[in-house]
Amino acid sequence: MKKILIVDDDPNIRDYLVALLEDNGYDTCTASNVKDGLKIVKEYKPDLITLDLEMPGEWGPRFYRQLSQDNELKNTPVIVISGLSGKDYAISKAVATLTKPFDKDELLSIIKENTL
Amino acid sequence: MAENILLIENNKEHATALQFYLERSGIVVSIGTTTEEMVSKIATKEFEILLVNPFINGSSVCPIVKELKLANPLVQVIIFCFKQHLNQAMDEIGTYAIHFLEIPINSKALDLAITRARKYIANARRIAVYSGRLADLEHDRTLYHQLFNEVPCYISIQNQDMRLIGGNSLFQKDFGNEIGEYCYQIYKHRTSPCPTCPVIKTFADGKSHSTEEVVTSLSGQQYHVLTQTAPIFNDDGDITQVMEIATDITQIRQLQGHLSSLGLMLGSMSHGVKGMLTALDGGIYQMASGLEKNDPERIKKAFDIIKQMADRIKKMVLEILYYAKSRELQYKTVDVVNLVRTVITTVANLARKNHVTIETDIPEYLGEMDIDANWLQAALVNLSENAVEACIYDKDKNKKYRVEFRLWEDDDNRVCISIKDNGMGMDQDTYERMFTLFFTSKGSQGTGLGLFIANHVIKQHGGYIKVKSSLGEGTYFEITIPRKKPEESIAPFGKLIEKESTY
Incomplete structure (x- = not known):
């Protein structure tokens, strides 16, 4: 079973992603901020990460920078799911950038493509 | 141009002879031989020169002549009479006539008198036109003054030293009648000229300049004004004064402020709104999958999310509506x-x-x-x-x-x-x-x-x-x-x- 880490500060959106992904046969784990996310990503070693950009404390781009400095984790695909505009430039190496509210089928197909 | 002459003479033969003589020069002559005829012909007003023997059948028509002259000053009067009556005619008519001729009438003297009458008439007409224009000019002057005063803008005139040398009514009402003071002092309570003074620029290049300023009136009220300037030239083409027109745009600025803060609000809220909409999607998804799986716990949770999001979105929309529309209270x-x-x-x-x-x-x-x-x-x-x-x-x-x-x-x-x-x-x-x-x-x-x-x-x-x-x-x-x-x-x-x- 493929593992997906969900990083988002909004509990309702985390719940949504967990339900959506588990219903579609993925294992999930969540983090509500960058610090927890970095800790969990090392233990959990997900196959893919969904990342919000604007969160209290440290922002999503910082999470990505830290991730890409870790040789073991730097190839983990990241999908940005954010409400920010100008999002396309925030993390250029993300495999996809979706705007909230996102299309769930689009998300599922992107995840499928990137976890083969 | 052919003049019309009204000829008054009780001697018909003499009158006809005069008429014959005058008509040769292309003049239209109408004859009256009695006082009654004279009065009725005067009433027609179809003449410019009155050629009259004032002593008809021994009685004087001098008062009628005077009356005519007073009522219609453009008509020129030429008197002719026998030598023995000349003094009396002059006494009675005096300056109301332009010429006194003696019977028998010297044709050259008559020609001269008529030429003179024509000139008088032409002059009188010109004067009438001129005085008409003068009256119009006076009227225009008053009109322009009134326009200057009643324009719904502040208008002030400044000289090279930035001193006020005039202002319209609205300016005087809100900023006082402070002729001779510095404009920056009166408009802005400053002690030196404003950094982007449009008046100085206009003095320099003779063109109109505009700026936006906040000015403070006598009562302390602040106005946002759009200021425009225009040069005033003297006869030599030098700029001696500059007119400054300030239009009150406070309301527009207020509206703009409202709109821009509304825009700011929508911008700052969009992130929150997007989050709520995503969570709402999540609720709907969980509701759908809960129903599909017949999972009451999931349905309950989904319903709670949907309700919570609906409430939040409702509240946010109502707040925006309240702010977007200034409303009066309904008591x-x-x-x-x-x-x-x-x-x-x-x-x-x-x-x-x-x-x-x-x-x-x-x-x-x-x-x-x-x-x-x-x-x-x-x-x-x-x-x-x-x-x-x-x-x-x-x-x-x-x-x-x-x-x-x-x-x-x-x-x-x-x-x-x-x-x-x-x-x-x-x-x-x-x-x-x-x-x-x-x-x-x-x-x-x-x-x-x-x-x-x-x-x-x-x-x-x-x-x-x-x-x-x-x-x-x-x-x-x-x-x-x-x-x-x-x-x-x-x-x-x-x-x-x-x-x-x-x-």
């Missing part, structure tokens, strides 16, 4: 206790779910009051929700959270409501800025409109809010509202916006 008489109980019921659910106890100290009956129930209720609900949320967001897990509502009447018969919580309290920064537009301590969950609007609604009702807060211990709001509509109500927004936005 209605309501029961005070009912109003407060409704408010408490509205937040009771939120409190119960989050283990916050609600305590009330409310009398059975406290009379009625005239208010806009929709908005005052919304304002009170907002304050109450804040109290409950201050408990929810507090991190101290050992506290027993409670919100206390109290309702009473003060000595001035005003209604007082207090809302006290023992939640997180406010720090100094939050305390100072809590009523400020777009200030929120709730991150993307808040619009920064709730307390701003609540405060405004209460002020519109002639009431006020007192706040005490201490970080970590809780907050106390006390709202005082008169029972009747205030006589002087504050404007729905306008003035307030002026204070809140900078431009």
Whole structure:
């Protein structure tokens, strides 16, 4: 079973992603901020990460920078799911950038493509 | 041009001879031989020269001649008579005639007299035209002066030294009749010329310049004005003065301020809105999958999310609507206790779910009051929700959270409501800025409109809010509202916006 880490500060959106992904046969784990996310990503070693950009404390781009400095984790695909505009430039190496509210089928197909 | 001559002479043969002579020169002659004929022919006014023997059948027609001349000064009178009557004619008619001829009439003298009469007539016509123009000019001058004065702008004239040398009525009304003072002193209470003075530029290049300024009138009222200048040249083409026209655009600026803060608000809220919409999607998804799997727990959870999001979105939209549309209050008489109980019921659910106890100290009956129930209720609900949320967001897990509502009447018969919580309290920064537009301590969950609007609604009702807060211990709001509509109500927004936005 493929593992997906969900990083988002909004509990309702985390719940949504967990339900959506588990219903579609993925294992999930969540983090509500960058610090927890970095800790969990090392233990959990997900196959893919969904990342919000604007969160209290440290922002999503910082999470990505830290991730890409870790040789073991730097190839983990990241999908940005954010409400920010100008999002396309925030993390250029993300495999996809979706705007909230996102299309769930689009998300599922992107995840499928990137976890083969 | 052929003149018409009215010839008055009682001697018919003499008259016919004169007529014959004159008609040879192309002059149209009409003859009268009696006083009656004279009077009736004068009435036709179809002549420019009156050639008259004033002594018809021994009686004098001099008074008729004088009367004619007074009524119609353009008509020129030439007198002819026998030598023995000449003195009397001159005595009686004097300057009313331009020429006195003696019978037998010398044809050259007659020609000269007629030529002279023509010149007089031509001159008189010219003078009439000139004086007509002069009157028009005087009228125009008055008109332009009036226009200058009544233009709904401030118009001032400045000389090279930046001194005022004139102003229209509106300028004098709002800035005083301060001829000789510096314009920057009168308009802006400055001691030196303004840095981007359009008047100086116009003196330099002779072109019109414009700037936007904030000026302060005699009464201290500030106006946003659009200033335009125009050079005034002397006869040599030098610029001696510059006219400055300032148009009051305060209202436009206020509207613009309102619109830009609305734009700012929408921008700052879009992140929150997007989050809510995503969570709403999540609720709908979980509802659908819950129904599919026949999982009541999931359905219940999904319904809670949907309800919560619907409430939040509703609240946000209502706040935006309130702010976007300056509205007058719709006063209605309501029961005070009912109003407060409704408010408490509205937040009771939120409190119960989050283990916050609600305590009330409310009398059975406290009379009625005239208010806009929709908005005052919304304002009170907002304050109450804040109290409950201050408990929810507090991190101290050992506290027993409670919100206390109290309702009473003060000595001035005003209604007082207090809302006290023992939640997180406010720090100094939050305390100072809590009523400020777009200030929120709730991150993307808040619009920064709730307390701003609540405060405004209460002020519109002639009431006020007192706040005490201490970080970590809780907050106390006390709202005082008169029972009747205030006589002087504050404007729905306008003035307030002026204070809140900078431009």
